[in-house]
Amino acid sequence: MSSVKAFGAASSESDLAQLSIDRRDVQPNDVKIDILYCGVCHSDIHTVHNDWGGTKYPSVPGHEIIGRVTEVGNKVSNYKVGDLVGVGCLVDSCRTCASCQEDLEQYCENGMVPTYNGADKHLGGHTFGGYSETIVVDKDFVLKVPENIDPKAAAPLLCAGITTWSPLRHWNVKKGDKVGVIGLGGLGHMGVKFANALGARVVMITSSESKRETAKELGAHDVLISKNSDEMKKHANSFDFLLNTIPVKHDLNPYVGLLKRDATMCMVGAIEPLEPMHGGLVILKRRNIAGSLIGGIKETQEMLDFCGEHNIVCDIEMINMQDINEAYERVMKADVKYRFVIDMKSLKE
Amino acid sequence: MSSVKAFGAASSESDLAQLSIDRRDVQPNDVKIDILYCGVCHSDIHTVHNDWGGTKYPSVPGHEIIGRVTEVGNKVSNYKVGDLVGVGCLVDSCRTCASCQEDLEQYCENGMVPTYNGADKHLGGHTFGGYSETIVVDKDFVLKVPENIDPKAAAPLLCAGITTWSPLRHWNVKKGDKVGVIGLGGLGHMGVKFANALGARVVMITSSESKRETAKELGAHDVLISKNSDEMKKHANSFDFLLNTIPVKHDLNPYVGLLKRDATMCMVGAIEPLEPMHGGLVILKRRNIAGSLIGGIKETQEMLDFCGEHNIVCDIEMINMQDINEAYERVMKADVKYRFVIDMKSLKE
Known part of the structure; x- marks a missing residue:
């Protein structure tokens, strides 16, 4: 000792x-x-x-x-x-x-x-x-x-890396998928980089117009401002996967409506009580709301190796x-x- | 006309x-x-x-x-x-x-x-x-x-039949799975019959002690009284699938805690705003909360044929x-x- x-x-x-x-x-x-x-x-x-x-x-x-x-x-x-x-x-x-x-x-x-x-x-x-x-x-x-x-x-x-990598891999995000990353912080910026490197069409979903350019520099193909209800409507029912990195209490409902039938929104940030959800949003399109916690040692090593190959860092x-x-x-x-x-x-x- | x-x-x-x-x-x-x-x-x-x-x-x-x-x-x-x-x-x-x-x-x-x-x-x-x-x-x-x-x-x-059949099949409920059916009404009683016929170990989850015997007659192997927190604790992290048939606003949190890692609770009844959920419940065990709406024509026919073979009715x-x-x-x-x-x-x- x-x-x-x-x-x-x-x-x-x-x-x-x-x-x-x-x-x-x-x-x-x-x-x-x-x-x-x-x-x-x-x-x-x-x-x-x-x-x-x-x-x-x-x-x-x-x-x-x-x-x-x-x-x-x-x-x-x-x-x-x-x-x-x-x-x-x-x-x-x-x-x-x-x-x-x-x-x-x-x-x-x-x-x-x-x-x-x-x-x-x-x-x-x-x-x-x-x-x-x-x-x-x-x-x-x-x-x-x-x-x-x-x-x-x-x-x-x-932590930030594996927490976003693990759900992207678990839900099998792949080339051509439309993936939304909600929230641009420590987790979100890695979600964008990884989803991009996995071949997905990445949309950064943020409440802040000011993050538009940075999000694109990180690898987002498009930016969706969550406060703009017209933009949100245009993207309704269109996402194959949503990675929700918001770390605080928030309203899931506007995001769930963005998912295609059978698609999943995975939460990784909000170990918190959330705003009330509407059951119809999951029932009417057989959508899923899931969560994911960091990652296992084996997949953390896989992520680090992937980062080495693709020269990805935070x-x-x-x-x-x-x-x-x-x-x-x-x-x-x-x-x-x-x-x-x-x-x-x-x-x- | x-x-x-x-x-x-x-x-x-x-x-x-x-x-x-x-x-x-x-x-x-x-x-x-x-x-x-x-x-x-x-x-x-x-x-x-x-x-x-x-x-x-x-x-x-x-x-x-x-x-x-x-x-x-x-x-x-x-x-x-x-x-x-x-x-x-x-x-x-x-x-x-x-x-x-x-x-x-x-x-x-x-x-x-x-x-x-x-x-x-x-x-x-x-x-x-x-x-x-x-x-x-x-x-x-x-x-x-x-x-x-x-x-x-x-x-x-x-309606009641296919609404419960479809998620049981979609989430691949099979012999030996521990399946909970939440709520004993029109939907719930069919959920119990189907899950039993599919070979699952079926637990009826109800707030009402008075439904214990009926639930067993319908095919439940066990009954879990949701108001009994000791019983609920005993069943924590143990279910492979939960079929939630509650048709009104309710608190999901006690039920989500019953799911194993990676397991799903599917809602079929509550096309309603729900009580606030705690994000930690899905994140800490990679659980899923989903919904399902009735069923397609092909699977409705499959269900009716299954009912004919197994002599199942409401x-x-x-x-x-x-x-x-x-x-x-x-x-x-x-x-x-x-x-x-x-x-x-x-x-x-």
């Missing part, structure tokens, strides 16, 4: 500040990682503020981790010192339930272990995330990061660790294009 | 009473049917009362029609005088759109023609339903009814046409086991 520098919150009221946390010594199946970059996710903020309840303090968030391997356990053969690796939202799971057996560890029926705020079965207490110098993770939950992509801009792939703004509280303020105002990434060198200095 | 006796409402405020309607003369593709029985559906009441808006008066409801063929057009080869036939919720569609081409006329993209309150393209005005002596229907929208089942009890198969209470207003009162109080069927002989006398 070693003590390492980290940034976290002592309570739901406190700002994030430097503190010390313990990392376990490397076990036979472990990989020790020197953290280079860590993305800033909405979930970090929700956890720090205890918005979902259940936050254990001190809370060290961060689950979009990129780093270099500095040590491996004696049973680790697939990683070596110096490898560029990533760690996402989970660091362990039961490995025996149906979901784990199907490479869907994120849905582990005995409860996956989140990278932060989970039960730490090695040291007791709870897990600490990536806003820190190092992390020690079981090899089965470590990802290989292609060396040809910018590692800073790869960090948010570990659009980011770099910050120093000391700027984290201001960054949180800006994330909450959706004032970031599209993800903050912490340069962890700043913590180590 | 001939004038025939019918029962209908002159306005949304008026009780149903006898009136005269016009039926077209038999065209080359038409089948003329002497109506023997007609089921009483919730939709009849909603339409008569203009609950959904758009009701055209006089309104003659009825889309669970059983009768005998009395005349066929010169291009009709698949029906002959004397055949026992049925007519369900639709009497025409465009036949050219993608949905029609896929035998899903109920989702016709140019608008299917409902059996009542639709646009009558032969006589102008609007279509009149089965609360009448006779009906003339295009052969492609007429169903063959197996002679071995009780024709009275077969009437509600044309549980009904017979009424005379003159008792319709009282029957409506009782349907609205859910005081019927489980469907009223009008003996149309009473109208003709």
Whole structure:
């Protein structure tokens, strides 16, 4: 066990500040990682503020981790010192339930272990995330990061990336499909890039006219302003798939009406109570409303490999660790294009 | 064109009473049917009362029609005088759109023609339903009814039956699946019978303890009282499919939590605004909330054939046409086991 520098919150009221946390010594199946970059996710903020309840303090968030391997356990053969690796939202799971057996560890029926705020079965207490110098993770939950992509801009792939990739693949988005991505933020901008790379005709659906040009630069073929009811009517019944990335309470009804018969809208952002839905919208066209949670380790690796092949990364703004509280303020105002990434060198200095 | 006796409402405020309607003369593709029985559906009441808006008066409801063929057009080869036939919720569609081409006329993209309150393209005005002596229907929208089942009890198969059959088949309910049927009424009791006949382990989910025994008699293997939170917890994450037949505004949240990962709850009753749903319930287990509308002609025929083979009919209470207003009162109080069927002989006398 070693003590390492980290940034976290002592309570739901406190700002994030430097503190010390313990990392376990490397076990036979472990990989020790020197953290280079860590993305800033909405979930970090929700956890720090205890918005979902259940936050254990001190809370060290961060689950979009990129780093270099500095040590491996004696049973680790697939990683070596110096490898560029990533760690996402989970660091362990039961490995025996149906979901784990199907490479869907994120849905582990005995409860996956989140990278932060989970039960730490090695040291007791709870897990600490990536806003820190190092992390020690079981090899089965470590990802290989292609060396040809910018590692800073790869960090948010570990959450924002896989969260949008997984549903696009699960619902089999393919060449020629008309796919709508609702909401242009950290998740939405990756949804546009991935759907485009998968060959779909991508429509960015946003309430904000000001995002029209940026959306097209990201790969949207068309932009639909959700406040414009004439435009919404023109697109009614026309989408093969909708990826809904809105992270707050909202009204699903206008979006559901955009779906073709038998098509699905998948929600990935709003772990929140929603506005009342009208049953007729699903009944009259046999439509589906679904949700999807991050992704499994195997498909996260597939996504990273795909990003390497297609040279896809996130659009980011770099910050120093000391700027984290201001960054949180800006994330909450959706004032970031599209993800903050912490340069962890700043913590180590 | 001939004038025939019918029962209908002159306005949304008026009780149903006898009136005269016009039926077209038999065209080359038409089948003329002497109506023997007609089921009483919730939709009849909603339409008569203009609950959904758009009701055209006089309104003659009825889309669970059983009768005998009395005349066929010169291009009709698949029906002959004397055949026992049925007519369900639709009497025409465009036949050219993608949905029609896929035998899903109920989702016709140019608008299917409902059996009542639709646009009558032969006589102008609007279509009149089965609360009448006779009906003339295009052969492609007429169903063959197996002679071995009780024709009275077969009437509600044309709506309550197909509405539950179609989603059970579409979501591939099969031997060994754990299927919940929510709500024990006209739709729910058929959902239980069909799911049982398809080999599923059927759980009736009802708020009413008093329905426990009846549900088992209908074929439920188990009964789950939705008000009992301990029982609900025991069944959490365990269902392969839920058929939600509740016909009114309700809270989906307790039911969604019963679904396994990746499983679907399909709504067939509530063409209504629902209570607010929590996004986390679909996101955290990749669950689906869907809807389904009656069924296509081909699958309605398949259902009727299946009913013939398995000797499945509805549980009904017979009424005379003159008792319709009282029957409506009782349907609205859910005081019927489980469907009223009008003996149309009473109208003709």
